[in-house]
Amino acid sequence: MNKLIYVCSPYRGDIRTNTEQAKGYCRKIVQEGGIPIAPHLLFPQFMDDSIASERERAMEMNLEIMRHCDEVHVFGHQISFGMFEEIQAAKKLGIPVVQEEVE
Secondary structure, X not given: OOOEEEEXXXXXXXXXXXXXXXXXXXXXXXXXXXXXXXXXXXXXXXXXXXXXXXXXHHHHHHHHHHOOOOEEEEOOOOOOHHHXXXXXXXXXXXXXXXXXXXX
């Protein structure tokens, strides 16, 4: 059975570049036989990350989705605050965290 892989990568800052990179990370996971789960590619379609209450709610939903994943794969050269929260949550839940190499 294919593993559900939670994609943990930057979103804020250079949103356009970060979104394109996240799509590439998802493609990599698919090519390796996994099923990528990248909430930061979904929720911004209908939620506003610049509104604190919506960002907080999105993070709650992210963590609920993460509970169903087999692994969390971390991409990027720097860990953002949101990524840090996701990594800590994964560790608390006992979900393996894999640091991926990025070019």
